[in-house]
Amino acid sequence: MRRITLWLLSTVSALVLLFSYRTSTNSAAPVVASSSPPAAAGQATYKGSVAQTRWGPVQVTVTVSGGKIVDVAVPVRPDGNHRDEEINAAALPVLRQEVLDAQSAEIDTVSGATVTSDGYRRSLQAALDAAHLS
Amino acid sequence: MTARRAWVEQIMGLPVSVHVRGADPGAAPVAEGVARVFAELRRADAVLSPYRDGSDLSRWERGELCLGDADADLARVVELCERARERTGGWFDPAGLPDPRTGRPRYDPSGLVKGWAVQRAARHLAGLDGYGWCLNAGGDVLVRTPAGGPPWRIGVEDPADPGRLLGVVPLCDGAVATSGSAHRGAHIVDPFTGRAATPVRAVTVVGPDLLWADVHATAAAARGPAALEHLAGHEALMITSSGRRLTTPGFPGRAAPLRCSPV
Numbered sequence: 018m019r020r021i022t023l024w025l026l027s028t029v030s031a032l033v034l035l036f037s038y039r040t041s042t043n044s045a046a047p048v049v050a051s052s053s054p055p056a057a058a059g060q061a062t063y064k065g066s067v068a069q070t071r072w073g074p075v076q077v078t079v080t081v082s083g084g085k086i087v088d089v090a091v092p093v094r095p096d097g098n099h100r101d102e103e104i105n106a107a108a109l110p111v112l113r114q115e116v117l118d119a120q121s122a123e124i125d126t127v128s129g130a131t132v133t134s135d136g137y138r139r140s141l142q143a144a145l146d147a148a149h150l151s
Numbered sequence: 152m153t154a155r156r157a158w159v160e161q162i163m164g165l166p167v168s169v170h171v172r173g174a175d176p177g178a179a180p181v182a183e184g185v186a187r188v189f190a191e192l193r194r195a196d197a198v199l200s201p202y203r204d205g206s207d208l209s210r211w212e213r214g215e216l217c218l219g220d221a222d223a224d225l226a227r228v229v230e231l232c233e234r235a236r237e238r239t240g241g242w243f244d245p246a247g248l249p250d251p252r253t254g255r256p257r258y259d260p261s262g263l264v265k266g267w268a269v270q271r272a273a274r275h276l277a278g279l280d281g282y283g284w285c286l287n288a289g290g291d292v293l294v295r296t297p298a299g300g301p302p303w304r305i306g307v308e309d310p311a312d313p314g315r316l317l318g319v320v321p322l323c324d325g326a327v328a329t330s331g332s333a334h335r336g337a338h339i340v341d342p343f344t345g346r347a348a349t350p351v352r353a354v355t356v357v358g359p360d361l362l363w364a365d366v367h368a369t370a371a372a373a374r375g376p377a378a379l380e381h382l383a384g385h386e387a388l389m390i391t392s393s394g395r396r397l398t399t400p401g402f403p404g405r406a407a408p409l410r411c412s413p414v
Contacts, residue, residue, distance in 0.1 A: 124319055125170065129290040129308030130331040130353055142287065146168045149157035 060087070079144055089144065153300070156181070160189050163196045163265060165289030172300065173282035180279065187275035188286070195268040198222045201251055201259045212258055231267060232260045235366040242370035242378065244342035256345075266328060266365030269293055293361040296323040298413040310353035310390055317355075317388065317396075320403040323411035326361035330354055330368035331390075339372045349392055350375030357403055358385040 060082040080088040127142045156176035159168045169185050198221075200206045207225045210216040218226050235243045248259040269288045276284045276295070283296040285303050294303040302321040309315040310331050320327050330339065331353030341348040354371045358364040367385050371378035379387055379399055386402040 124304045124306035124316070126168070126285050126287045126292055126303065127290065127306045127308055127316075128287075128292050128320070128327040128329045128355055130310065130329055142166070142168065142290075143159075146157045146159050146170075149155045149170060 158185050158189075162189065162192045163200065163268075163288070164202065165265075167192060167269075167286070167288045169276075170285040170287075171276070171279070171282055172284070173279070173297070176282065181282065184275045184279055188272045191272040191275065192268055192288075195224065195264065195272075198224050199228060199260065199264045199268075201257065201261055208258075208260070228260050228264055228267065231362070232263050235263055235370075238363075238383065239366065239370035239374075239378075240381065241342060242374045243366050247342070247345060248340055262330075262369040263362065263366055265289070266291060266326070266361040266363075270326075270361045291326070291328040291361060291365055293326045294322050294324065296411040299410050301409065302411055307355050307388060308353075311394070317390070318403065320355075320357055322357070322403075323408075325357065325359050326364040328356050328358075328361060328364040328368040330356075330365075330372040339369070341373050348373040348375075352390040352392055352394070354378075354387055354389040356382065356385050356387045 060080065062078050062080045078090050078092060080090070124145070126145060153172055153174070154176050155170060155172045157168055157170045159166060161167070167189070169188060171181050171185065173181070175181070197203065198207045201208060203209060207216060207221040211218060211221050211225060218229065232243075232245045236245075243262065245258050245260040245262065247256040249255065250257045250259070251261075265288055269286055269291065270293060273284075273286055273293055273295070276282070276286075281297050283300045283303070284294070286293045290308070292303075292305050294305070296302060300323075302323045305320045305322060305327045306316040307318050307320060307327070307329065309317045331351060339348040339351075340346070351372045354368050356364045356368040356371065358367070363383075364385060367378075367382055367387070371382070371387060371389065376389065376391060376397055379389060379397060382399060386399045388402050389397045391397065
């Protein structure tokens with residue numbers, strides 16, 4: 018279970034990075050869409066593109082309000098069978114809580130051992146980056 | 152009103168992010184400064200990467216290029232590495248490190264190049280009057296705050312659970328570098344035995360500039376707790392392989408004010 022959790026988190030972090038690169042290099046129109054209800058002024062939901070993984074398609078969204086991440090969601094994820102659903106039920110709240118914990122510590126950035134491959138630690142840094150890309 | 156904007160690029164095999172805070176971080180001079188930072192880091196990578204066969208570093212090592220004919224940055228880095236070796240009592244040593252691809256021993260100054268290159272590239276942001284910025288290259292961080300601005304808050308990752316934080320370092324101006332085995336396994340080498348160093352899970356060093364914070368973090372990861380006595384004005388937090396948490400008396404540095412004073 019732990020390993021699968023790690024896989025899901027690293028997938029999510031890779032996705033967050035994916036869309037952050039696209040926005041920062043301006044090589045394409047920003048994928049960012051302000052899809053929040055009009056009532057929540059200054060709130061925006063950043064949508065990653067859908068990535069095909071061996072477990073199925075995955076997509077992550079980060080909701081930002083006033084420069085802070087207020088929610089993390091994975092609206093598209095493998096849930097073809099009972100096992101997938103069980104994994105999602107365990108892993109997704111963990112990711113969401115980790116990102117929100119980092120927010121409540123009000124950190125701007127993360128210092129950690131050098132990352133050369135996709136590590137899920139990046140989900141924290143990438144989420145912090147994503148909150149300020151626009 | 153202070154706004155904030157971030158840019159991210161993948162350089163030297165690492166995610167490099169730049170956050171800028173100020174009145175109008177979307178203004179053209181800011182974007183130009185950030186673009187120059189990324190361009191300089193890409194150039195440093197082309198000259199000094201141990202991963203590229205065509206880099207001046209690789210050609211010099213193979214004997215195809217002498218130091219005098221290579222890009223002047225190579226000689227600068229070789230000289231700085233020698234100073235780093237002396238200052239750390241030999242615990243930082245680029246000689247005989249395993250090649251990142253083949254594992255064969257070679258001269259690999261990467262442990263110094265990243266901090267040095269980021270520190271130097273940051274000069275392109277120095278002229279942005281009234282703006283603060285935070286550069287993060289693969290977990291090593293350099294920040295600057297204008298007078299009156301709030302300090303940057305740098306979370307220190309827990310090596311046992313990289314989604315969580317060991318603590319927060321508030322910093323107006325300076326650097327935070329972390330070295331350890333959390334993401335790449337045991338890649339820290341003991342220069343005296345040539346074997347993988349194991350005494351430390353992670354060590355975070357806080358200091359005035361990124362070059363030396365990074366060098367001291369790398370050396371301390373190889374040396375272990377004894378290194379905390381030899382940090383020459385730096386503060387550090389270390390998690391040993393048995394999970395013990397050690398800090399220098401002043402960690403995380405001088406108490407940061409709510410508002411930063413002029414540099």
